[in-house]
Amino acid sequence: MTQLARYISRETATAILAARGFNHHDIECVLDLAGPAVRNGAELWSASLVERIAARAWWLGEREAGMTRPEAA
Numbered sequence: 001m002t003q004l005a006r007y008i009s010r011e012t013a014t015a016i017l018a019a020r021g022f023n024h025h026d027i028e029c030v031l032d033l034a035g036p037a038v039r040n041g042a043e044l045w046s047a048s049l050v051e052r053i054a055a056r057a058w059w060l061g062e063r064e065a066g067m068t069r070p071e072a073a
Contacts, residue, residue: 007037007044017054030054 008016010031017027034050036043 006047007039008047008050009042009044010036013045013047013050017050020054020057022054022057026057 013031013034014027017030022030030050030053031045033053034045036045038044
């Protein structure tokens with residue numbers, strides 16, 4: 001089964017990241033790394049990609065980031 005990607009606006013991504021303790025510079029870094037996609041003429045960010053990048057923040061636990069970290073090989 002194919003899973004559809006969920007996309008969120010810059011404002012939504014910023015609010016989610018700020019609520020998890022990211023400052024302005026951290027938020028810009030995450031959004032730059034995730035890069036926007038254009039959907040119906042609007043710039044949107046992949047929610048799962050934003051979560052994956054945010055999960056690497058040292059001050060967040062696995063639950064706070066919204067996803068679990070991959071096991072070390």
